[in-house]
Amino acid sequence: MHLKNKIMKILSFLLFFIFLSKLMCFGSISDFEYIWSDIGIGSNNTSSRTTDATLVSSEALVENSLNLESESAILIEQNSGQILYSHNIHQKLRPASVTKVMSILLIMEALDSGKISLTDQIPCSENASSMGGSQIWLDPTETLSVNDMLKAICVVSANDCTVAMAEYLGGSEENFVAMMNEKAKELGMNDTCFKNCHGIDEDGHETSCYDISLMSRELLIKHPDVSNYTTIWMDSLRDGKSELVNTNKLIRNYKGATGLKTGSTSLALYNLSASATRDNLSLIAVIMKAPTTKLRFAEAQKLLDYGFANYSSKELGKKEDIVKTVNVSKGIEEKLDLVFEDTASLLLKKGEEKNITQEITIEENISAPIEKGKKLGEATYYLNGNAIGKFNIVAKEEIKKINFGNMLTHIYSRWFNIIR
16 A cells, blocks of 8 residues: 555656646647648548539530430539539429428428427318318318328328418418528529419419529438438328328339429429439439420439439548547647548549549647637548549547646546556
């Protein structure tokens, strides 16, 4: 026991000496503008890079090179928003029930924010029950859960359920439509004006395939649980009395299909926002004013096939992967791990992986205090010398600035761990 006490005193003295040394330290910093480069980056994992959704590939600049018969069309990569194919993408057209992508988006926002829950019972007004078109024949005397309402809206495009949800969330359909237009403005949907929440033809109710791709992307990225509904092929409501079969035939017939929404009227003709994921690459194809329902599915499939055949998603680093461990001055800890803030991944044309170079830059003069998540560097990726992606490198943990109080606590913690 006497020997143990002597050892404890010696350790305390040594730790206190370290404390005094750290207080006197003003310049022990990390690397000077730390940079390194790698060549030939590539892997086969998922992508989640967020970039400007207006980024356009060279192929997209060749207008309608696939000779589509639909009035307008677009193909984007879901995670980056990069446009891979375009045809009259800003032409304003009637969206029909593809309108409901925005209605579903607002419902999912209300769910994820806690404003409503899946078990909430939604009443049906006389207005909602009289909508006509695609419906499940809601009765004003009945209620359905939000969960069942979402099934009906996503699977069979029920107008009555859409209006019932709109009235519940907005207080009235008019207020809900105002919410839809506000969200459209927030997303940069400059070709869009919503007049209703369901998509039945109405003068001035219009959007573009580009804008549909924006709201489809927002829905799929921010609210991935929506795929629990958009991937249903067949289901039922009301204890099996109401059968549901998805209006989107790609859910059954196309490998990797994740949604999203069909729409058709006599004036709008046949529209579709189709999403699919294969090998960690997620795509969204939008078709507007196809002359037949068969053609809208065929041309959406043609776009998706084109995307999967020509592009791949390459992960360069996972979120919170350690990029480097650096020295820190004036801190309670001397070392700090720097990590990727988000998963670093790129959309590439197949075969381009060998032409990718990487440059990582770390700040100089890293000193405490440092907040967890503070940006301290960047990883930039180049294709044939041109920058194609940039990702933040951040502090993995908080490091407090050294002072007498926290240093004593630190000494005690270390001392206790040593003698334990």
